[in-house]
Amino acid sequence: MKISIIGGGAWGTTLGQTLVDNGHEVLIFDLNPLAVDKINGHHHPFFDTVLPDAVQATTDLRAVVDFSNYFLLSVPTKAVRSACKSINPLLKKPSVFINVSKGIEPDTLKRVSEIVESEITPDHYKGFVVLTGPSHAEEMILRHLTLLVSASNDLELAKEVQMIFSNDQYLRVYTSTDLIGCEVGGAVKNAIAVISGVCTGLGLGENARAAVITRGIVEIVKVVEIMGGKKETAFGLTGIGDLIVTASSENSRNFTAGKKIGLGMPVDEVYKSEKQTIEGIRTIEAMHKLSIEHGVELPMINVAYAILYGGLSIKDGLNKLLSRDLKSEDF
Ligand SMILES: NC(=O)c1ccc[n+]([C@@H]2O[C@H](COP(=O)([O-])OP(=O)(O)OC[C@H]3O[C@@H](n4cnc5c(N)ncnc54)[C@H](O)[C@@H]3O)[C@@H](O)[C@H]2O)c1
CATH class of the missing domain: 1.10.1040.10 (N-(1-d-carboxylethyl)-l-norvaline Dehydrogenase; domain 2)
Structure with a gap:
């Protein structure tokens, strides 16, 4: 399947490699053209590793929004709200948001799921999953064994994301319904x-x-x-x-x-x-x-x-x- 990645930093790019390893297609959006150039030159933007050719990036948000209706959000928590504000008007279909950023908004004390739900209009929103757990990008880029949790209020969606990311080489994903x-x-x-x-x-x-x-x-x-x-x-x-x-x-x-x-x-x-x-x-x-x-x-x-x-x-x-x-x- 196709997955749009918002944020081509340490973790987003690493997860892009995993998705490609698992047979999926990815397109990464990042505001930083230097990160995009590095990814398109098949180098991880932060680590000294070669990326699979199929990990591609762009600074064209519309292209990434048109690419799929599954969004992996891998920007810092402080950028989630603005990223969603930019994505929302470009959406044409109800979309799934898989978040990997780990934070709480200090002003509002909102979790990322709440920020996404408040910024994406209901006709563009299909569900939310957090993909989280003990993970250093430095290790997973080397395909070292990692366990994560796919958590959602919607168990079927959590299971779908579990299947998308798990493989029998290095990544095993559990599900949880305790999103909070x-x-x-x-x-x-x-x-x-x-x-x-x-x-x-x-x-x-x-x-x-x-x-x-x-x-x-x-x-x-x-x-x-x-x-x-x-x-x-x-x-x-x-x-x-x-x-x-x-x-x-x-x-x-x-x-x-x-x-x-x-x-x-x-x-x-x-x-x-x-x-x-x-x-x-x-x-x-x-x-x-x-x-x-x-x-x-x-x-x-x-x-x-x-x-x-x-x-x-x-x-x-x-x-x-x-x-x-x-x-x-x-x-
Ligand atoms: N690095 C890890 O090992 C790791 C592991 C698990 C979770 N996380 C979490 O993932 C999130 C991202 O971490 P990271 O390490 O990848 O950070 P990072 O700083 O390496 O990358 C963030 C990327 O987001 C981009 N960005 C910022 N605002 C944007 C926007 N509005 N639209 C598009 N791109 C934007 C930046 O240019 C940068 O490339 C954090 O919340 C972190 O806690 C990181």
């Missing part, structure tokens, strides 16, 4: 990965990292429940699985951004030093807002927010966390 739990887990783990990176930049060891990952899961579960998902989903690939891969890896931009902050780099410098998407810092902003609006305690995320946006020193932030009332870990 999967979207939230994928977004909030990036915030925890930034915090884990800060600890590493500070020179703290593996004890601290294990603590951040484990208590991070507690914060993810709280957010999943507030936003209406199932807490059990946080214990699967899209929660714990994605947190493990992100919160302990130099391949993760969120972890690396946190590490730079821990080493003393100001946040705006961190943004300038990284050409690609760092979702976790925006997610910390969104989660802090959610914590206030819902009166729920998210200790690590709120201290991270105070450090990033409120001028709190990292030393005082750690002290604030450690001096909280002592309590039990009974579940």
Whole structure:
């Protein structure tokens, strides 16, 4: 089948290769002509790998919209709304939106599925799936074993996307009907990965990292429940699985951004030093807002927010966390 890919960055282009591996046709749209040229020259825009000839890209949005009525959205979360606004008037048929970006909109606290549904008019909208889980593009471009989850309110659609992406070489996709739990887990783990990176930049060891990952899961579960998902989903690939891969890896931009902050780099410098998407810092902003609006305690995320946006020193932030009332870990 034919799939239109919106966003030819690290992940979108890698998934384009997988779709071609699986016998599908793809056409990638990206605003950046340099990325498009690289892809059409059969090079991944960010990695030193050769792409199959059939992975093709263009800066012509209309051509990509006319190409199919299945859209893989692989732009940063902050670009999803504008991408949908551009696509919607060009659509001629009801379309399926498969999102892989991992974030929550800070101003509205909307998940990507909600953003898409609000920007695509009902006669152009056939359904939404999030494809998420522990995945570094750096590894999947080399066809290293990866497990993902295809989650949708519509189980048949989740199964269809499972079939489209799975293969017996390196990618196995599970389904889920907990769309909210999967979207939230994928977004909030990036915030925890930034915090884990800060600890590493500070020179703290593996004890601290294990603590951040484990208590991070507690914060993810709280957010999943507030936003209406199932807490059990946080214990699967899209929660714990994605947190493990992100919160302990130099391949993760969120972890690396946190590490730079821990080493003393100001946040705006961190943004300038990284050409690609760092979702976790925006997610910390969104989660802090959610914590206030819902009166729920998210200790690590709120201290991270105070450090990033409120001028709190990292030393005082750690002290604030450690001096909280002592309590039990009974579940
Ligand atoms: N890189 C990974 O390993 C990975 C894995 C899973 C999920 N993700 C998620 O996928 C999303 C994208 O990540 P990435 O690593 O590919 O980021 P990236 O920065 O490498 O690529 C994003 C691409 O989107 C393009 N873009 C931005 N706005 C656009 C628009 N309006 N229309 C078309 N193209 C536009 C950019 O030019 C860029 O090429 C993020 O939310 C990320 O969390 C990434």
